[in-house]
Amino acid sequence: MNRFGNVGKLLFFVGIPMIPLVVFWFVPMAVSVWLSFTNWDYISPTFDYVGIENYTNALTSADFYSALKNTIFFGFWTILPTIFFGLLLALLLRKGLKGLTGFKAFLFAPWITPMVAMSIVWSWIYEPDVGLLNQVLGWFNLPQPSWLTDSEMAMWAIIIVTVWKNAGWAMLFYADALSKIPDELYEVGNIEGAGWLQRMTTIVIPLVSPTTLFLVIISAIDSIQAYDQIQVMTQGGPAGSTRTLLYLYYQMAFEQFNMGQATALATLIVILTGALALIMFYGSKRWVHY
Amino acid sequence: MEMVSKSRKMVHYILLTIFSIIMVFPLVWMFLSALKTPEEIFAVPLDWLPSNPQWGNFAGALELAPFGLYIFNSTFTAIVIVFFQIILSSMIAYALTQMTFKGKSILFNSILITYMLPAAATYVPSYVIVAKLGLLDTLTGIIISNIASVFTIFLMRQAFMQVPKEMIEAARSEGANDFAILRKVMMPMCKSSIFTVGLISFVQMYNNYLWPSLIVNSQENYLITVGLNRFFTTSGTFADQWPLIMAASVLAVLPLLILFILLQKWFIKGISDSGVKG
Numbered sequence: 091m092n093r094f095g096n097v098g099k100l101l102f103f104v105g106i107p108m109i110p111l112v113v114f115w116f117v118p119m120a121v122s123v124w125l126s127f128t129n130w131d132y133i134s135p136t137f138d139y140v141g142i143e144n145y146t147n148a149l150t151s152a153d154f155y156s157a158l159k160n161t162i163f164f165g166f167w168t169i170l171p172t173i174f175f176g177l178l179l180a181l182l183l184r185k186g187l188k189g190l191t192g193f194k195a196f197l198f199a200p201w202i203t204p205m206v207a208m209s210i211v212w213s214w215i216y217e218p219d220v221g222l223l224n225q226v227l228g229w230f231n232l233p234q235p236s237w238l239t240d241s242e243m244a245m246w247a248i249i250i251v252t253v254w255k256n257a258g259w260a261m262l263f264y265a266d267a268l269s270k271i272p273d274e275l276y277e278v279g280n281i282e283g284a285g286w287l288q289r290m291t292t293i294v295i296p297l298v299s300p301t302t303l304f305l306v307i308i309s310a311i312d313s314i315q316a317y318d319q320i321q322v323m324t325q326g327g328p329a330g331s332t333r334t335l336l337y338l339y340y341q342m343a344f345e346q347f348n349m350g351q352a353t354a355l356a357t358l359i360v361i362l363t364g365a366l367a368l369i370m371f372y373g374s375k376r377w378v379h380y
Numbered sequence: 381m382e383m384v385s386k387s388r389k390m391v392h393y394i395l396l397t398i399f400s401i402i403m404v405f406p407l408v409w410m411f412l413s414a415l416k417t418p419e420e421i422f423a424v425p426l427d428w429l430p431s432n433p434q435w436g437n438f439a440g441a442l443e444l445a446p447f448g449l450y451i452f453n454s455t456f457t458a459i460v461i462v463f464f465q466i467i468l469s470s471m472i473a474y475a476l477t478q479m480t481f482k483g484k485s486i487l488f489n490s491i492l493i494t495y496m497l498p499a500a501a502t503y504v505p506s507y508v509i510v511a512k513l514g515l516l517d518t519l520t521g522i523i524i525s526n527i528a529s530v531f532t533i534f535l536m537r538q539a540f541m542q543v544p545k546e547m548i549e550a551a552r553s554e555g556a557n558d559f560a561i562l563r564k565v566m567m568p569m570c571k572s573s574i575f576t577v578g579l580i581s582f583v584q585m586y587n588n589y590l591w592p593s594l595i596v597n598s599q600e601n602y603l604i605t606v607g608l609n610r611f612f613t614t615s616g617t618f619a620d621q622w623p624l625i626m627a628a629s630v631l632a633v634l635p636l637l638i639l640f641i642l643l644q645k646w647f648i649k650g651i652s653d654s655g656v657k658g
Contacts (some may be wrong), residue, residue: 100481103471103472103475103558104472110524110525111528111530113528115502116494117505118501122502176591182392186389187389188426191645195648197646198647199403200403202634202636203633203639204605210608210609211406211410212406217593218420219424219443220421225425254402254406262651265652267574287607311498322609323590340500340590344594356500363497363498364497
């Protein structure tokens with residue numbers, strides 16, 4: 091094949107698919123960083139360069155730190171239960187049980203549904219006086235908080251929905267990983283009389299640790315991007331208690347049109363995501379067994 | 381494999397049943413609430429079942445907002461997006477797996493990094509680009525801005541790497557060019573991967589909310605997620621609207637539930653197989 095033919099082929103196979111990738115990913119990423127050094131307000135055609143003012147403003151504002159705190163809180167308390175329930179459900183799906191596919195389908199079903207629709211349904215379930223959850227809690231004489239309007243509880247309400255939606259997804263990955271543990275390993279544990287807990291900590295948990303790492307990283311990136319459930323259920327409130335960094339970004343960009351501030355925040359979110367992925371990836375060498 | 385005793389099995393069944401009920405219950409509750417009268421839905425203590433199912437609630441919801449049109453918009457844009465994603469991703473995945481060229485690893489790494497980054501960070505400039513293209517408030521704007529999918533590129537590349545080298549070489553020695561190899565060898569060999577990638581991408585596009593809500597403004601262009609949330613925000617203040625809101629949510633979820641019931645094995649297999657294993 092001659093040289094021209096090769097170039098032409100590359101232009102076709104790589105060039106065409108790259109157009110939307112460059113236009114809607116690479117260029118916007120770069121432009122977003124550039125805008126973060128300006129004071130553009132979307133409406134006016136001109137803007138000034140303001141240096142790192144947007145960054146110093148963000149890093150010295152109370153809103154930023156409260157959103158950062160909310161993001162970390164939300165991330166931690168969605169990832170941990172998602173991983174825990176994912177593994178627990180996968181462990182329950184033992185080989186040899188009947189109706190495994192049926193159970194899998196039921197447990198996984200929430201993942202398929204639109205977050206917007208399910209957030210509306212959960213808003214109804216969370217209704218303080220007539221909602222399902224508080225009526226059920228009432229049977230057991232448990233406290234019945236006003237979930238979405240109490241700044242102590244609103245974040246938990248959002249966390250519950252998110253875990254409910256994602257646990258079945260994590261379960262699928264764990265079920266796959268568990269099916270690859272050789273039966274002999276279980277048997278060795280049995281002959282030596284190892285108990286259930288011991289088998290969990292010495293065989294199962296180390297052997298599924300690559301899956302755990304994968305799920306933690308993906309869930310962390312997902313949790314930073316959570317938006318739909320917050321928008322539908324609380325709009326960041328009450329009193330900013332569910333306003334995450336991403337939600338703050340959305341409000342700055344598309345409610346206040348403060349594009350400079352918003353893009354600076356976007357850059358910080360990207361740096362945070364990247365740093366988190368790197369730390370988890372390298373930190374994992376200590377506890378992940380390949 | 382160790383013998384699982386009968387009582388141990390029983391415990392597994394009971395726990396699995398409890399968890400399954402918890403997971404599915406919000407969906408069941410949505411259906412039940414959609415069929416209740418305003419009095420029943422507000423009953424304390426709970427009225428579990430509607431005494432006389434109010435099927436008219438669905439017609440009532442459809443009268444207040446064109447949910448049929450919203451569902452059509454979502455389904456249509458999602459199908460067109462998935463179609464383009466598959467075509468474009470298969471081309472670039474072919475180049476990444478079958479061709480040698482300068483900068484290949486840089487290209488792959490930049491795609492990989494993009495996969496990790498929050499998409500929302502691109503929204504401000506992307507919004508301006510869509511506006512400059514004159515595509516604000518159009519379905520075309522939503523389609524064009526979503527056809528680049530790092531996720532599908534990634535999974536298509538993985539599928540293409542599994543195609544045996546001998547098959548490609550055999551086709552090449554029979555005089556097949558790259559287009560023919562992509563169309564007649566790679567795509568048919570990876571049919572099931574392509575189908576599952578398309579399926580997952582379809583669900584994600586149908587459920588997509590934040591970005592489409594920025595692009596579309598007029599009711600005739602609403603996607604179901606946008607239309608449903610607008611309906612919820614505007615009618616949420618009137619308490620007796622809850623049965624209608626639940627009926628509208630049922631309408632929004634139903635297409636996906638039907639898809640899931642028909643193709644659940646594809647979803648379940650596809651999700652765990654697509655795993656980028658740590």
